[in-house]
Amino acid sequence: MKYLSEYRDLTLVTELVEDIKAITTKSWTIMEVCGGQTHSLVKNGLLEMLPNEITMVHGPGCPVCVTPISIIDEAIMLSKKSEVILCSFGDMLRVPGSDKSLLEAKSEGADVRMVYSPLDAVRLAKDNPDREVVFFAVGFETTAPANALSVIQANKSRLKNYSILASHVLVPPAMEAILSDPETTVNAFLAAGHVCAIMGIDEYYPIAEKYKVPIVVTGFEPVDLLQGIYMTVKQLEVGESKVENQYARVVQREGNLLAKDVIDKVFEVSDRDWRGIGTIPSSGWEVSNRFQQYNARKKFHLQPIEVKENQNCMAGEIMKGKKKPFDCPLFGKACNPEHPQGAPMVSSEGSCAAYYHYSNSNNMVAENN
Amino acid sequence: MCLAIPGKLITITGQLDETFRFGKVSFGGIMKEVNLSMVPEAQVGDYVLVHVGVAISVVDEEEALKTFEYIKQIGELNELNEDEMPSTNQQLKQS
Ligand code: SF4
Numbered sequence: 001m002k003y004l005s006e007y008r009d010l011t012l013v014t015e016l017v018e019d020i021k022a023i024t025t026k027s028w029t030i031m032e033v034c035g036g037q038t039h040s041l042v043k044n045g046l047l048e049m050l051p052n053e054i055t056m057v058h059g060p061g062c063p064v065c066v067t068p069i070s071i072i073d074e075a076i077m078l079s080k081k082s083e084v085i086l087c088s089f090g091d092m093l094r095v096p097g098s099d100k101s102l103l104e105a106k107s108e109g110a111d112v113r114m115v116y117s118p119l120d121a122v123r124l125a126k127d128n129p130d131r132e133v134v135f136f137a138v139g140f141e142t143t144a145p146a147n148a149l150s151v152i153q154a155n156k157s158r159l160k161n162y163s164i165l166a167s168h169v170l171v172p173p174a175m176e177a178i179l180s181d182p183e184t185t186v187n188a189f190l191a192a193g194h195v196c197a198i199m200g201i202d203e204y205y206p207i208a209e210k211y212k213v214p215i216v217v218t219g220f221e222p223v224d225l226l227q228g229i230y231m232t233v234k235q236l237e238v239g240e241s242k243v244e245n246q247y248a249r250v251v252q253r254e255g256n257l258l259a260k261d262v263i264d265k266v267f268e269v270s271d272r273d274w275r276g277i278g279t280i281p282s283s284g285w286e287v288s289n290r291f292q293q294y295n296a297r298k299k300f301h302l303q304p305i306e307v308k309e310n311q312n313c314m315a316g317e318i319m320k321g322k323k324k325p326f327d328c329p330l331f332g333k334a335c336n337p338e339h340p341q342g343a344p345m346v347s348s349e350g351s352c353a354a355y356y357h358y359s360n361s362n363n364m365v366a367e368n369n
Numbered sequence: 370m371c372l373a374i375p376g377k378l379i380t381i382t383g384q385l386d387e388t389f390r391f392g393k394v395s396f397g398g399i400m401k402e403v404n405l406s407m408v409p410e411a412q413v414g415d416y417v418l419v420h421v422g423v424a425i426s427v428v429d430e431e432e433a434l435k436t437f438e439y440i441k442q443i444g445e446l447n448e449l450n451e452d453e454m455p456s457t458n459q460q461l462k463q464s
Binding site: 034035036039040043044061062063089090116117118119120139140142143145146149153156192194195197198220221249250256258259262349 | 371372373389401402404406407409418420421422423425426428429432436439443447448449
């Protein structure tokens with residue numbers, strides 16, 4: 001709560017919580033998709049402020065978390081090649097594969113580097129013409145324009161020593177996978193604001209229509225989240241299922257057309273494995289045919305590796321909204337951020353890690369029972 | 370890692386061709402080279418939302434300052450400090 005008490009919109013937050021209480025008459029389960037939103041809800045203690053009828057469940061919205069162990073292992077394998085400089089975002093370097101993380105591979109001598117942007121990786125390729133620079137490109141739609149631009153820039157600069165290991169995931173197919181599970185408890189979604197800043201909101205109309213769920217595009221600050229929840233509950237209480245945009249100050253209906261154009265050039269839709277969930281059809285992006293020379297999988301002839309997840313981890317159930325982190329017997333014991341047993345514990349945006357770091361556990365266990 | 374962080378466009382540093390434009394953006398004093406290809410409308414002095422080195426939209430100043438303050442409070446500015454100079458093999462920062 002420390003952060004919220006410093007937050008200048010504290011009065012607004014309190015008012016919004018009252019507004020939500022005033023319109024809530026039934027029990028509703030709402031899923032936020034974005035890990036940044038999960039983080040913000042938990043870190044600011046918003047979950048404890050909501051009326052008991054409202055259960056927030058936390059979707060698979062942390063790209064670092066849902067990157068399969070097998071792909072991390074592939075990245076580690078690549079990093080061991082003497083010609084390769086393997087780079088990625090800081091979070092991705094810390095996630096353990098089946099045996100070790102990229103950071104550990106670095107300490108054993110692999111040339112692994114943390115970059116702020118994929119465009120820095122392109123510069124690295126330019127500066128090291130005798131090495132092969134591989135960027136481990138993870139992310140949702142928000143990160144895709146940057147990753148795609150890196151390929152285009154490498155291509156314009158005629159670099160032959162740059163490639164990406166893509167593990168891109170898409171939000172709408174994951175929402176559909178969750179909703180089409182017959183046991184789903186999710187009544188409504190908060191869609192991820194920054195994803196929609198790129199992609200726009202048109203993809204959500206058919207989902208809202210088909211599954212009869214309200215979808216409210218929402219930002220990630222406390223006031224945004226509470227406004228998004230308010231708009232969602234308002235629809236639920238009267239039986240509506242519309243797409244609404246709480247985050248209109250950033251998100252335009254059509255998204256960023258230039259960004260979508262660059263993505264279309266460099267990527268094509270492919271099936272994707274989600275750590276903890278399994279394969280979701282057409283839920284990712286892979287490097288398109290036109291840019292195959294920048295596809296690390298092709299360049300280094302990588303073969304898919306089979307890796308088993310910890311059978312006791314309930315990540316799938318949690319990311320589908322059926323269970324909460326505290327329901328997992330391993331939570332905080334065998335599984336913690338130092339030794340994550342499953343996807344939602346690997347980065348602070350994963351729901352298990354967010355609960356581990358910030359929640360007042362007594363309160364939240366009580367709330368769950 | 371999915372947050373886009375608002376910053377102020379200080380200078381346009383280069384234009385590779387009609388699509389590739391770069392500039393320096395200040396995030397509360399931390400300067401970063403940012404790709405401006407997705408925001409052709411952005412001008413010096415504007416606030417842009419930046420995600421991993423690429424500006425994805427132009428936002429108004431009040432919104433930008435408020436959001437920046439919030440991101441700072443929740444301690445999510447770390448990524449801006451990650452490897453400034455990729456060509457010099459810095460020690461990885463463990464944060
Ligand atoms: S606490 Fe760990 S083992 Fe349990 S569901 Fe979360 S990630 Fe899996």
